[in-house]
Ligand SMILES: CC(C)[C@H](C(=O)O)[C@@H](O)C(=O)O
């Protein structure tokens with residue numbers, strides 16, 4: 001019987017010819033990742049069991065990304081635990097503050113490659129499926145086990161397929177395709193499933209936008225999100241891979257629990273209103289909503305292409321006087337590239353606040369927390385109550401073009417209200 005890309009990766013990593021949905025396997029991991037919030041818990045678990053080594057320091061990534069540069073004494077102490085552990089165990093992929101968000105750094109630096117099996121103590125570890133890896137989030141205790149043994153226990157997920165036909169309208173991005181998906185199937189629509197995306201509209205997307213799609217698989221409950229590698233993936237990976245990679249593809253007769261087929265040319269830029277990523281509305285039905293803050297950043301949409309599109313909108317414009325617009329490049333190299341391209345000047349001239357790479361306001365951590373009753377439009381991935389600050393604040397999720405346009409008009413706006421298509425063509 002044919003296998004899906006997810007099943008093939010899991011079979012190879014568990015030393016089996018075939019695996020079946022529902023089967024329990026023990027798989028070897030290519031990379032175990034944790035951050036400043038979750039790594040200390042894993043480290044304490046290792047200590048509790050008297051384990052004083054990691055299975056392979058070259059296959060561990062520890063990233064200080066969430067509350068850094070330390071926002072208070074507690075976060076300073078969390079970071080200190082991770083720093084000392086990384087030093088002691090000679091962890092190869094240790095990224096201190098300012099290097100960026102784990103989900104941006106690892107694919108960008110070729111530390112995760114297609115065909116890898118990656119687990120991370122962070123729910124958005126699923127991001128790496130955008131380049132054809134199997135990647136999933138686990139709890140800190142599972143991560144501790146993986147750090148000690150190099151293995152993880154997994155139940156093989158059933159696969160669901162999402163096919164997007166057609167060409168995208170202007171200003172529609174990968175973010176809108178995943179918001180559409182979550183809006184259609186709900187936040188538990190893919191519970192413990194492998195979400196496989198394909199079709200012309202997916203093939204047309206850059207790798208960065210594919211990473212955005214896989215990043216939000218968890219918002220539909222998915223075990224992983226995955227897009228089979230193609231020539232664009234190979235080009236992206238060839239330029240940065242730190243190790244060999246392996247391309248897997250689903251067999252034509254692979255089994256799917258469900259297959260969804262959508263005409264991508266009919267999709268508008270979308271906005272997920274509070275308080276669920278599935279509460280999706282077209283931007284044209286959201287323009288009455290005024291905002292206090294706009295946030296461009298996070299592991300969902302803080303990559304260079306996202307900043308470029310935001311800069312296209314903000315160039316020569318001013319952020320609305322009642323809005324603060326916060327721009328946080330998702331990694332140091334995105335930041336440097338944005339500096340080189342003059343994007344940071346565009347943002348600062350427009351009146352944005354630009355910060356060093358960190359998760360920041362995405363999880364209401366620091367660098368832009370919302371007060372009671374305030375509304376923020378954000379390029380991030382979650383809008384639960386209190387996600388970005390006060391329990392009675394509101395977060396709206398959208399693509400970076402919509403967020404930038406909203407920053408200018410002070411209310412949720414379609415990018416074409418701010419920039420004409422001719423201007424878009426000139427600048428891209
Ligand atoms: C801090 C971490 C455990 C958390 C996650 O797992 O997703 C965070 O990154 C988030 O986005 O809420």
Ligand code: SF4
Pocket residue numbers: 066101103122124298299300358359362363380381
């Ligand atoms: S940017 Fe947001 S979603 Fe991504 S890892 Fe950080 S807190 Fe989690």
